[in-house]
Amino acid sequence: MGSEHTVKSFDEELRRLDNMLAEMGGLAEVQLQSALEALIRRDTEKAAEIVANDRRLDHLEAEVDQHTIAMLARRQPMAKDLREIVGALKVASMIERIGDYAKNVAKRTAAIAEMPPVPSAQTVVRLGGLAQQMVKDVLDAYLSRDLDQAKSVRARDRELDALYTSIFRELLTYMMEDPRNISACTHLLFVAKHIERIGDHATNIAEIVHFLVTGEMPADERPRQDESEMTIVTAHTTGGEN
Amino acid sequence: MIAMQATTGRATDAAASPVPAFMTRDVCVFYGQKQALTNVSLDIHRNQVTSLIGPSGCGKSTYLRCLNRMNDIIDGCRVTGSILLDGQDIYAGSMDVVHLRARVGMVFQKPNPFPKSIFENVAYGPRIHGIAKDKTELEAIVHNSLEKAGLLAEVKDRMDQPGTGLSGGQQQRLCIARAIAVQPEVILMDEPCSALDPIATARIEELIDELREHFAIVIVTHSMQQAARVSQRTGFFHLGILVETGDTEQIFTNPRDKRTQDYITGRFG
Amino acid sequence: MSNSANGAALPGAGGLGSIFDARQQVSEAVSAGLKRRYARERRFRLYGMLATLFAVVVLGILLFTIIRTGLPAFTQTMIKLSVTLYPQEIDPKGDRDPQTLSSADYQRLVRDALDDYFPDVTSRNDRRELFAMISPGATYVIRSMVMADPSLIGKRIEIEVPLKDDIDQFAKGKIDREADQANRRVSDKQIGWYQRLVDRDLIVSRFNTTLFTAGDSRSPELAGIWGAVVGSFWTMTLTLLMSFPLAVGAAVYLEEFAPKNRWTDVIEVNINNLAAVPSIVFGLLGLAVFIGFFGVPRSSPMVGALVLTLMTLPIIIIASRAALKSVPPSIREAALGVGASKMQATLHHVLPLAMPGMLTGTILGMAHALGETAPLLMIGMVAFIVDIPSGPLNSATVMPVQIYLWSDAPERAFIERASAAIMVLLGFLTVMNLLAVALRKRFEKRW
Numbered sequence: 023m024g025s026e027h028t029v030k031s032f033d034e035e036l037r038r039l040d041n042m043l044a045e046m047g048g049l050a051e052v053q054l055q056s057a058l059e060a061l062i063r064r065d066t067e068k069a070a071e072i073v074a075n076d077r078r079l080d081h082l083e084a085e086v087d088q089h090t091i092a093m094l095a096r097r098q099p100m101a102k103d104l105r106e107i108v109g110a111l112k113v114a115s116m117i118e119r120i121g122d123y124a125k126n127v128a129k130r131t132a133a134i135a136e137m138p139p140v141p142s143a144q145t146v147v148r149l150g151g152l153a154q155q156m157v158k159d160v161l162d163a164y165l166s167r168d169l170d171q172a173k174s175v176r177a178r179d180r181e182l183d184a185l186y187t188s189i190f191r192e193l194l195t196y197m198m199e200d201p202r203n204i205s206a207c208t209h210l211l212f213v214a215k216h217i218e219r220i221g222d223h224a225t226n227i228a229e230i231v232h233f234l235v236t237g238e239m240p241a242d243e244r245p246r247q248d249e250s251e252m253t254i255v256t257a258h259t260t261g262g263e264n
Numbered sequence: 265m266i267a268m269q270a271t272t273g274r275a276t277d278a279a280a281s282p283v284p285a286f287m288t289r290d291v292c293v294f295y296g297q298k299q300a301l302t303n304v305s306l307d308i309h310r311n312q313v314t315s316l317i318g319p320s321g322c323g324k325s326t327y328l329r330c331l332n333r334m335n336d337i338i339d340g341c342r343v344t345g346s347i348l349l350d351g352q353d354i355y356a357g358s359m360d361v362v363h364l365r366a367r368v369g370m371v372f373q374k375p376n377p378f379p380k381s382i383f384e385n386v387a388y389g390p391r392i393h394g395i396a397k398d399k400t401e402l403e404a405i406v407h408n409s410l411e412k413a414g415l416l417a418e419v420k421d422r423m424d425q426p427g428t429g430l431s432g433g434q435q436q437r438l439c440i441a442r443a444i445a446v447q448p449e450v451i452l453m454d455e456p457c458s459a460l461d462p463i464a465t466a467r468i469e470e471l472i473d474e475l476r477e478h479f480a481i482v483i484v485t486h487s488m489q490q491a492a493r494v495s496q497r498t499g500f501f502h503l504g505i506l507v508e509t510g511d512t513e514q515i516f517t518n519p520r521d522k523r524t525q526d527y528i529t530g531r532f533g
Numbered sequence: 534m535s536n537s538a539n540g541a542a543l544p545g546a547g548g549l550g551s552i553f554d555a556r557q558q559v560s561e562a563v564s565a566g567l568k569r570r571y572a573r574e575r576r577f578r579l580y581g582m583l584a585t586l587f588a589v590v591v592l593g594i595l596l597f598t599i600i601r602t603g604l605p606a607f608t609q610t611m612i613k614l615s616v617t618l619y620p621q622e623i624d625p626k627g628d629r630d631p632q633t634l635s636s637a638d639y640q641r642l643v644r645d646a647l648d649d650y651f652p653d654v655t656s657r658n659d660r661r662e663l664f665a666m667i668s669p670g671a672t673y674v675i676r677s678m679v680m681a682d683p684s685l686i687g688k689r690i691e692i693e694v695p696l697k698d699d700i701d702q703f704a705k706g707k708i709d710r711e712a713d714q715a716n717r718r719v720s721d722k723q724i725g726w727y728q729r730l731v732d733r734d735l736i737v738s739r740f741n742t743t744l745f746t747a748g749d750s751r752s753p754e755l756a757g758i759w760g761a762v763v764g765s766f767w768t769m770t771l772t773l774l775m776s777f778p779l780a781v782g783a784a785v786y787l788e789e790f791a792p793k794n795r796w797t798d799v800i801e802v803n804i805n806n807l808a809a810v811p812s813i814v815f816g817l818l819g820l821a822v823f824i825g826f827f828g829v830p831r832s833s834p835m836v837g838a839l840v841l842t843l844m845t846l847p848i849i850i851i852a853s854r855a856a857l858k859s860v861p862p863s864i865r866e867a868a869l870g871v872g873a874s875k876m877q878a879t880l881h882h883v884l885p886l887a888m889p890g891m892l893t894g895t896i897l898g899m900a901h902a903l904g905e906t907a908p909l910l911m912i913g914m915v916a917f918i919v920d921i922p923s924g925p926l927n928s929a930t931v932m933p934v935q936i937y938l939w940s941d942a943p944e945r946a947f948i949e950r951a952s953a954a955i956m957v958l959l960g961f962l963t964v965m966n967l968l969a970v971a972l973r974k975r976f977e978k979r980w
Binding site for chain 3: 332334337339362363364365366369370371372374376377378379388389392393439442443445446
Binding site: 099 | 488516518519524525528529532
């Protein structure tokens with residue numbers, strides 16, 4: 023973190039903040055991974071465990087909130103410190119959201135497990151793998167303030183969005199083919215949507231890393247490949263709605 | 265959220281407003297053989313508060329005192345470069361120091377009212393410059409200045425009592441009233457709140473914000489929070505060099521220079 | 534993260550146990566040395582007290598001696614006389630011409646009055662001795678009474694006139710009655726006559742107004758300090774008028790305006806030196822320059838004042854500069870900051886604030902000058918001057934010189950008067966110093 027503060031306890035507090043975020047990030051990663059595993063294995067027990075574990079993440083986020091507010095009040099940080107602390111506050115809430123989505127995926131897993139398997143599930147898991155890698159990379163980028171890695175994560179969101187759009191189309195097709203699939207496909211569609219949102223949050227974190235390092239938000243427009251809003255599958259009607 | 269400024273790394277000021285009140289270029293100050301300030305180029309704009317920050321002995325006060333030639337008092341002090349007030353070189357032979365100081369008022373670190381009545385304190389400037397035609401006009405000026413300095417309500421019943429009997433914050437506002445009584449264009453403030461408690465400080469800061477409507481204000485302060493609160497533009501001095509200037513918002517969220525960054529985040533060894 | 538124990542921060546402290554040991558050691562060392570430290574402190578205070586005590590005792594002895602010697606001078610032994618103002622003696626023509634009245638033989642009237650008291654003293658020598666008991670001042674008393682009120686002529690008046698200084702001294706018990714007649718200034722006969730006068734209630738002791746109203750005289754009972762007081766007054770007034778503006782001007786220039794360079798340093802050193810020059814040197818200078826070259830009248834308050842001005846100038850300059858220095862620079866900055874010129878800042882703000890200090894310094898300088906003797910000896914202010922000086926160019930003497938003169942005189946009564954004069958001078962000096970203290974107290978640090 024470069025040179026040290028004259029007030030050493032300030033450094034201590036910043037380090038503690040980093041540690042808390044590392045812990046949150048690690049937990050969120052594990053949650054996401056477990057959720058995806060549970061989805062593949064149709065493991066309802068594990069899914070329930072994931073839902074229960076989410077509370078820990080909420081706790082951690084509250085702790086980060088408290089810590090950052092205290093630091094803002096006591097240290098009146100400026101410049102880089104200010105960005106660090108405000109950034110940590112935002113990153114914490116994003117990780118918490120990622121955790122929420124993982125939990126939601128787990129919840130859907132319970133429902134999906136009751137139904138016959140749908141072939142698209144494999145694609146959704148692949149989407150999940152992509153998102154998981156993004157989360158892992160962006161958290162690494164955040165903890166090491168690695169601008170290049172953050173940029174690469176941000177670029178990968180495009181890929182994720184594209185895959186999501188194709189899953190969307192695929193699932194719609196299944197549903198039209200056989201209305202009995204609708205229930206399972208809808209759940210799966212939601213899972214895909216959650217994963218896509220996880221990718222968005224990873225991208226957001228990548229942008230915060232950019233802000234932390236450079237002091238500015240990325241200047242270029244955010245890449246967007248999620249075309250599900252505009253996706254129409256012919257035959258009858260139905261359009262994607264968020 | 266973050267103001268963008270298209271300045272390059274060099275700490276030269278090239279800001280928006282058309283004609284700055286003060287335009288200083290390559291100002292160097294020497295005390296005898298010792299160089300206290302090196303090539304400072306900075307513009308002071310009207311209706312803006314410009315704050316100068318930096319560690320002790322960085323030259324910010326020295327620079328401030330160049331602007332009304334207060335350094336003239338010090339033996340062996342030499343100033344080079346150009347300091348233009350409305351395009352006039354204030355160190356040129358044609359510029360009279362007394363006249364300059366009527367145009368560029370100053371408020372000091374420690375409140376320093378004259379040991380005279382409150383009225384006399386404010387009336388002194390207009391009186392020596394012969395601004396008021398008669399007593400009623402002088403009284404009007406005094407009232408007006410005290411009003412602007414936000415002190416009138418507190419002292420209007422005891423104008424004949426000594427200014428030194430006021431509280432520290434009131435004394436400082438009295439000094440501000442004294443400075444604005446001669447209608448200067450620029451007010452220089454040298455750590456005006458360093459001797460005051462937080463409440464009195466807040467009142468002075470509020471006053472500075474109000475005064476911005478009429479004057480260009482330059483404030484030297486040790487408190488970065490204060491600079492961040494009151495000023496629109498900030499200059500960071502270090503070792504006699506103006507390291508960086510920019511919009512206050514930018515300086516305090518995203519300084520360009522490592523030294524500025526280190527100073528305002530408290531990393532100076 | 535939270536190991537706040539101060540011990541843990543010390544590298545190699547080796548745990549808490551040794552910290553406690555170290556503390557124990559420190560505490561033991563402190564308490565062991567404590568007793569000695571307090572003893573040393575007490576001793577130090579004792580030395581200071583002894584020094585002060587010594588100064589007070591010496592001063593006390595000085596004051597006591599002066600007062601004991603001087604106090605009797607404030608009373609004068611008088612004899613009651615019943616004088617008949619015979620018209621044929623005073624004013625034979627009866628035209629009340631002041632010239633005639635002034636030159637009449639009043640001494641004879643006094644002698645007549647004494648003859649009335651002692652009809653038995655007839656021999657020429659005895660009568661001379663008898664008449665010598667009365668001060669020659671007696672005739673002046675009668676003359677001035679007659680001059681003031683000529684209608685008294687022909688009447689018999691009851692007056693009190695001073696006795697001669699020797700008799701006065703005897704009356705005050707300063708002359709040993711048992712000593713051999715040859716060794717004392719009062720003869721046995723005079724003692725006898727004095728005793729008879731006392732028995733008849735004709736001797737009284739009165740407050741010595743002459744001391745405060747008369748000039749110098751050869752007769753101690755007629756000598757007073759008024760001439761010296763007036764001389765001192767003129768000298769001091771002139772000294773003040775000359776030295777204060779000069780000194781303040783110099784101090785203001787040096788402190789506020791002069792550039793700080795080698796020249797001003799040289800001047801500063803010289804001023805400080807000047808303050809230390811022996812005052813007699815100033816007297817020599819005055820003699821050579823003011824009297825010899827400029828022709829200022831010798832012995833006059835004017836020349837005395839010129840010399841004393843030279844002497845007090847550096848004192849007042851130094852005090853004034855200190856006073857100017859003590860005015861906070863913030864006041865100057867404040868004035869300059871609103872656009873006052875250097876002179877305005879000085880005149881409007883700095884000088885008024887420095888004035889009490891300057892005045893204090895001036896008063897102390899004047900007190901110093903008031904007590905100065907040596908340089909005045911050189912310029913002739915040591916002369917015997919009977920008349921009260923009426924202006925700065927008259928010959929005059931000053932208090933300390935008068936004291937010097939009297940203390941040198943052979944008559945005991947003069948020694949007594951010298952001490953009385955010292956008391957008066959000390960009174961003046963005390964008043965001046967109190968004034969200086971009061972000024973300082975009154976204007977101390979108002980900013």
